[in-house]
Amino acid sequence: MNIVIFGPPGAGKGTQSKFIVKKYNLYQLSTGDLLRNEIKNNSELGTKISSIINSGGLVSDEIVGNLIEKFVSSYEYKNKIIFDGYPRTLIQAKNLNNLLKNYGQKIDVVLKLTVGLETIKKRISERQIQENRSDDSEDIAIKRFQTYDQTTKPVLEYYKKQKLIKEVNGEQKIEEINKEIGDIIDLIEG
Ligand code: AMP
16 A cells, blocks of 8 residues: 655654554655755755755755655565655656556555644644754744645645545644544555
């Protein structure tokens, strides 16, 4: 099963992905983590993207597309991926569809975590203390939320047409969200 976990920054995508990975033996593919790794390793790509990430914008579709291809094409990950933070644009969603098709795969469900801006601000300020992420200051968090709001709507429409979206209330306690997501996946797995 391949899953897309979808939602604004601070919605709990990473936390919930880790739960799903453990319970269902999947791999978490977080483009944000892959990009942060490039920055940490001071790679050529890392230097190129750090200012984009730190201003709350989006890295190009081509760059993130290249990053995920390695995983989708690998036998080890076949039908075992949870896409965390990808796709974020309509082009990325279409690219992902084509890429999966080329490797005889598809997306089985899109889990959409819904959270309001006030909760996001609170969670991101807590995360800043725990993880010290350079893009977790309040003003950049708001910018990232706006980026999400502007660029991701077409992605949702795209998946809505394919009837893949399952909405989950991301304002609930972590365990409650875990439970709701688990129920959705169990139903799909049958
Ligand atoms: P995340 O950890 O998913 O919140 O991502 C952190 C930052 O990495 C985002 O604010 C973007 O700047 C960049 N990023 C992550 N995933 C993508 C993506 N699919 N497309 C473009 N930029 C991305």
